[in-house]
Amino acid sequence: xxxxxxxxxxxxxxxxxxxxxxxxxxxxxxxxxxxxxxxxxxxxxxxxxxxxxxxxxxxxxxxxxxxxxxxxxxxxxxxxxxxxxxxxxxxxxxxxxxxxxxxxxxxxxxxxxxxxxxxxxxxxxxxxxxxxxxxxxxxxxxxxxxxxxxxxxxxxxxxxxxxxxxxxxxxxxxxxxxxxxxxxxxxxxxxxxxxxxxxxxxxxxxxxxxxxxxxxxxxxxxxxxxxxxxxxxxxxxxxxxxxxxxxxxxxxxxxxxxxxxxxxxxxxxxxxxxxxxxxxxxxxxxxxxxxxxxxxxxxxxxxxxxxxxxxxxxxxxxxxxxxxxxxxxxxxxxxxx
Amino acid sequence: xxxxxxxxxxxxxxxxxxxxxxxxxxxxxxxxxxxxxxxxxxxxxxxxxxxxxxxxxxxxxxxxxxxxxxxxxxxxxxxxxxxxxxxxxxxxxxxxxxxxxxxxxxxxxxxxxxxxxxxxxxxxxxxxxxxxxxxxxxxxxxxxxxxxxxxxxxxxxxxxxxxxxxxxxxxxxxxxxxxxxxxxxxxxxxxxxxxxxxxxxxxxxxxxxxxxxxxxxxxxxxxxxxxxxxxxxxxxxxxxxxxxxxxxxxxxxxxxxxxxxxxxxxxxxxxxxxxxxxxxxxxxxxxxxxxxxxxxxxxxxxxxxxxxxxxxxxxxxxxxxxxxxxxxxxxxxxxxxxxxxxxxxxxxxxxxxxxxxxxxxxxxxxxxxxxxxxxxxxxxxxxxxxxxxxxxxxxxxxxxxxxxxxxxxxxxxxxxxxxxxxxxxxxxxxxxxxxxxxxxxxxxxxxxxxxxxxxxxxxxxxxxxxxxxxxxxxxxxxxxxxxxxxxxxxxxxxxxxxxxxxxxxxxxxxxxxxxxxxxxxxxxxxxxxxxxxxxxxxxxxxxxxxxxxxxxxxxxxxxxxxxxxxxxxxxxxxxxxxxxxxxxxxxxxxxxxxxxxxxxxxxxxxxxxxxxxxxxxxxxxxxxxxxxxxxxxxxxxxxxxxxxxxxxxxxxx
Numbered sequence: 001x002x003x004x005x006x007x008x009x010x011x012x013x014x015x016x017x018x019x020x021x022x023x024x025x026x027x028x029x030x031x032x033x034x035x036x037x038x039x040x041x042x043x044x045x046x047x048x049x050x051x052x053x054x055x056x057x058x059x060x061x062x063x064x065x066x067x068x069x070x071x072x073x074x075x076x077x078x079x080x081x082x083x084x085x086x087x088x089x090x091x092x093x094x095x096x097x098x099x100x101x102x103x104x105x106x107x108x109x110x111x112x113x114x115x116x117x118x119x120x121x122x123x124x125x126x127x128x129x130x131x132x133x134x135x136x137x138x139x140x141x142x143x144x145x146x147x148x149x150x151x152x153x154x155x156x157x158x159x160x161x162x163x164x165x166x167x168x169x170x171x172x173x174x175x176x177x178x179x180x181x182x183x184x185x186x187x188x189x190x191x192x193x194x195x196x197x198x199x200x201x202x203x204x205x206x207x208x209x210x211x212x213x214x215x216x217x218x219x220x221x222x223x224x225x226x227x228x229x230x231x232x233x234x235x236x237x238x239x240x241x242x243x244x245x246x247x248x249x250x251x252x253x254x255x256x257x258x259x260x261x262x263x264x265x266x267x268x269x270x271x272x273x274x275x276x277x278x279x280x281x282x283x284x285x286x287x288x289x290x291x292x293x294x295x296x297x298x299x300x301x302x303x304x305x306x307x308x309x310x311x312x313x314x315x316x317x318x319x320x321x322x323x324x325x326x327x328x329x330x331x332x333x334x335x336x337x
Numbered sequence: 338x339x340x341x342x343x344x345x346x347x348x349x350x351x352x353x354x355x356x357x358x359x360x361x362x363x364x365x366x367x368x369x370x371x372x373x374x375x376x377x378x379x380x381x382x383x384x385x386x387x388x389x390x391x392x393x394x395x396x397x398x399x400x401x402x403x404x405x406x407x408x409x410x411x412x413x414x415x416x417x418x419x420x421x422x423x424x425x426x427x428x429x430x431x432x433x434x435x436x437x438x439x440x441x442x443x444x445x446x447x448x449x450x451x452x453x454x455x456x457x458x459x460x461x462x463x464x465x466x467x468x469x470x471x472x473x474x475x476x477x478x479x480x481x482x483x484x485x486x487x488x489x490x491x492x493x494x495x496x497x498x499x500x501x502x503x504x505x506x507x508x509x510x511x512x513x514x515x516x517x518x519x520x521x522x523x524x525x526x527x528x529x530x531x532x533x534x535x536x537x538x539x540x541x542x543x544x545x546x547x548x549x550x551x552x553x554x555x556x557x558x559x560x561x562x563x564x565x566x567x568x569x570x571x572x573x574x575x576x577x578x579x580x581x582x583x584x585x586x587x588x589x590x591x592x593x594x595x596x597x598x599x600x601x602x603x604x605x606x607x608x609x610x611x612x613x614x615x616x617x618x619x620x621x622x623x624x625x626x627x628x629x630x631x632x633x634x635x636x637x638x639x640x641x642x643x644x645x646x647x648x649x650x651x652x653x654x655x656x657x658x659x660x661x662x663x664x665x666x667x668x669x670x671x672x673x674x675x676x677x678x679x680x681x682x683x684x685x686x687x688x689x690x691x692x693x694x695x696x697x698x699x700x701x702x703x704x705x706x707x708x709x710x711x712x713x714x715x716x717x718x719x720x721x722x723x724x725x726x727x728x729x730x731x732x733x734x735x736x737x738x739x740x741x742x743x744x745x746x747x748x749x750x751x752x753x754x755x756x757x758x759x760x761x762x763x764x765x766x767x768x769x770x771x772x773x774x775x776x777x778x779x780x781x782x783x784x785x786x787x788x789x790x791x792x793x794x795x796x797x798x799x800x801x802x803x804x805x806x807x808x809x810x811x812x813x814x815x816x817x818x819x820x821x822x823x824x825x826x827x828x829x830x831x832x833x834x835x836x837x838x839x840x841x842x843x844x845x846x847x848x849x850x851x852x853x854x855x856x857x858x859x860x861x862x863x864x865x866x867x868x869x870x871x872x873x874x875x876x877x878x879x880x881x882x883x884x885x886x887x888x889x890x891x892x893x894x895x896x897x898x899x900x901x902x903x904x905x906x907x908x909x910x911x912x913x914x915x916x917x918x919x920x921x922x923x924x925x926x927x928x929x930x931x932x933x934x935x936x937x938x939x940x941x942x943x944x945x946x947x948x949x950x951x952x953x954x955x956x957x958x959x960x961x962x963x964x965x966x967x968x969x970x971x972x973x974x975x976x977x978x979x980x981x982x983x984x985x986x987x988x989x990x
Contacts (some may be wrong), residue, residue: 015770015771033962042875043808043875043876043877044808044877050807051808053804054804054805054807054808057802057804057805058805058808061798061799061805065795065799068795069791069792069795070467070664072762072787072791073788073791075766075769076769076784076787079766079769079770079772079774080774080776081773081775081786082772083769083770083771084773084775084776085706085773085774085775086773089773090707091706091773091962092704092707092773092961092962093706093707093771093772093773093961093962094707094771094962095708095960095961095962095964096707096708096710096771097708097709097710097711097712098710098711098712098714098767099710099767102763102767103711103714103763105615105765106759106760107756107759107760110756110759111756114753114755114756115752116744117752117798117801117802118718118748118752120750120802121745121748121752121801121802121803121804121805122748124804124806125744125800125803127744128804130741131803131804131807132804132807133735133736133744133803133804133806133807134736134738135738135741136738136739136741137738137742140741140742141741141886154579173425181439182930183891185592189671198422205738207575209479209579209673210575210577210581211576211577211578211737213573213736213811215811215879217808217877220807220808221807222736222807222808222811223738224736224737224738226665226671226672226737226738227665227666227671228665228666229579229665229738230738231737231738242872244886246879247818247879248576248810248811248812248879249811250503250569250570250571250573250578250880250881251578252503252569252577252581253498253499253500253503253569254499255503255663255881256499256881256882256883256884256885257499257504257881257884259850259884260884276356298666299666305931319471327916
């Protein structure tokens with residue numbers, strides 16, 4: 001400890017400059033590669049406007065984060081190579097307790113990075129009207145030309161090919177399938193989702209039993225399906241093709257199989273498909289059997305379902321609200337409402 | 338308030354340690370220990386089940402529950418009380434009530450292995466109980482992880498049914514998230530809390546021991562869920578699926594709740610100990626970083642866990658009394674559960690992260706042979722993380738349909754938390770500057786933490802951004818993210834801690850070569866397992882599914898094989914641990930790392946009373962390389978110095 005001042009500062013290489021130079025070269029290479037090579041392949045692709053926006057966001061954040069990662073890695077690698085204990089050297093290192101300048105710089109730089117990320121993220125959330133994520137029952141960021149009241153309307157104005165009105169689709173989750181209702185087509189219900197290209201879609205997501213989550217990876221849409229709650233998301237498909245729809249919130253044993261494909265088709269093809277399904281369901285008497293289109297459904301009060309509600313001593317069963325209680329005949333005898 | 342520097346005059350009864358108390362002449366099977374506790378647990382369970390049956394038969398609305406939830410819940414609760422009673426937890430309470438003298442808790446407990454199976458009040462015994470308990474719990478959870486990866490070897494060919502798979506996922510995740518919250522605070526926090534601050538004891542030894550003895554019932558009850566079909570909700574237990582689920586759900590709520598009580602007790606005890614039991618001269622500015630991390634984590638536990646317990650209490654009420662707090666159609670709200678759970682759940686993530694920071698901040702200066710860089714910045718970073726962690730929980734609910742204008746706010750708070758986390762990295766970078774790095778096994782694990790946690794933290798930035806989160810939420814990206822922060826952070830710190838403090842706690846040295854093999858297999862296996870999971874998540878693979886798209890099979894197989902290597906690294910550790918303990922026992926030196934910390938100034942393992950005299954702390958723990966730095970403490974202070982110090986603080990000595 002006594003002779004530790006043997007190496008004067010002048011002969012010591014300028015470690016800080018070296019680290020910064022190595023880091024700067026690596027960071028520039030990494031950012032150029034991310035923007036030119038990686039960005040077109042980043043998720044979730046460009047099938048909708050929202051998906052493309054998310055792809056852009058992920059690329060920008062990757063370009064911001066790569067230099068941070070590389071700085072720490074460069075520093076650690078440099079330290080581990082240069083500042084190892086030499087053979088037989090039992091001396092302690094220089095007693096540096098801190099450096100106000102370094103600490104202040106670090107705090108300022110990280111604060112600036114973080115706050116700019118926040119501003120960027122907020123703009124990217126508000127400008128594309130929620131960025132494809134569920135906005136809850138009363139969205140405040142709507143696509144141009146749509147008000148919150150429009151989005152919440154139970155009987156929206158008709159959708160026509162080439163028209164200005166958005167297409168309204170309701171995704172209903174239940175254990176373990178998605179169904180879709182189209183209020184602009186008589187409230188018809190289908191098990192697969194077809195969507196027209198280049199049309200603003202107002203997606204209502206709700207559930208009949210437990211929490212599900214509507215996730216279309218290719219469309220960049222994700223919204224939880226809560227029972228009794230309407231969750232609205234906006235998106236606009238911009239490429240034809242098939243996309244996947246799956247449940248993204250653990251909803252019971254067949255959660256992993258709650259999976260389906262949908263298609264983005266031309267507006268004319270969609271019109272043909274949708275009115276065809278509507279006519280068929282009308283002819284089969286299905287439309288009149290369905291409960292009226294609503295933003296949420298309560299399976300315990302849909303008479304068409306014909307299920308008994310368990311009511312005992314004035315208390316409605318929370319657990320057995322689909323089926324009668326298990327111990328019929330015991331003090332709690334299931335009764336119909 | 339009297340600080341007990343010497344045993345009180347009224348406590349002359351020779352105790353023999355713990356609730357065995359005056360009965361030390363009894364035969365071994367007559368003294369309360371694990372076997373009597375098991376007996377108590379069985380009796381309690383049967384009693385509770387019987388009471389539950391009576392209740393659900395006579396109470397008109399209880400038969401509505403699908404199953405015998407009420408008898409099950411009461412059975413587990415009574416069983417836990419019976420287990421504690423059998424251990425003798427309530428004996429001292431009984432002594433107080435009938436006016437008998439209490440045993441002297443500072444008296445050395447009986448020697449031999451028996452003390453580890455009793456309700457022993459010595460914090461060093463509790464620390465070692467925790468150590469062996471946590472290794473067991475961790476390896477159990479790891480076995481479930483191996484099962485998950487085996488099932489995911491093929492997208493279509495299954496070795497498990499859908500329900501078994503969910504059961505295994507639930508057991509793995511809950512075991513890891515709830516039991517591992519004490520993985521550092523339990524063994525190292527309890528063991529070193531008094532040693533590092535120069536105290537002879539914890540503030541509340543009975544509460545401390547109770548904290549440990551609640552973990553075995555939590556473990557057993559959680560595992561008993563397997564017999565009841567498991568629970569289908571994962572570790573988050575979302576409502577209303579948790580109301581719909583079978584009786585396995587009760588084991589989740591009760592086990593997690595018991596562990597929560599254990600966390601509250603441990604945290605409360607540590608806070609009081611650090612505030613009141615520091616040796617003279619142990620100023621706040623001289624506290625080791627590990628003590629700061631334990632201090633902040635304890636606040637998180639005391640403040641956050643009650644919310645979880647409230648959430649579970651309501652869940653159990655919904656399941657047994659047929660209330661409808663979480664059922665939307667009946668006027669409740671499933672969001673209530675989500676908010677209660679994550680109000681605990683996000684601080685919980687930092688309950689799992691901060692101890693890791695503490696351990697590595699302790700290891701780094703010793704093996705860099707330099708003072709800790711920016712000590713105050715590091716401590717402020719821990720406080721900043723702890724404080725902010727209460728304001729970020731709704732980022733788990735970005736897509737759930739919460740008020741949309743709340744999302745930028747939670748995006749901001751979530752991103753802000755990376756500033757204090759960055760302080761921890763600043764401390765590391767500054768400490769390594771022109772250091773004399775010694776790549777010992779603990780140092781390797783500490784560096785591993787910095788590497789892993791960096792990836793975990795940076796991926797967290799992607800998740801905090803609402804638009805990007807739309808794609809990443811609920812995918813394997815999130816899964817990889819939190820494994821990088823928790824397994825890559827906390828568990829690496831845990832093993833680093835075992836290699837660093839193991840000699841001090843256990844009195845023998847761990848084999849260095851096997852330690853290095855352990856580190857490298859674990860580090861490479863870990864990164865090879867979890868790095869591809871980021872890619873899988875970005876390619877659209879959701880969490881908790883047993884079937885996945887065919888094009889993801891190659892990556893999944895890679896991950897599974899890496900996971901087996903990761904699992905094998907744990908076997909290396911076990912071999913090392915058992916070999917070093919039983920066969921190649923090399924007695925540990927008092928200070929093998931030439932460290933300055935107060936805990937290293939006493940023998941390995943420390944004497945029963947920790948310090949012969951209350952030490953007087955003279956300087957900070959990280960003054961490496963400082964010329965003429967005083968020794969960290971005077972272990973034999975002149976007579977009168979300690980009492981004078983307490984007198985100055987207005988405390989009767």
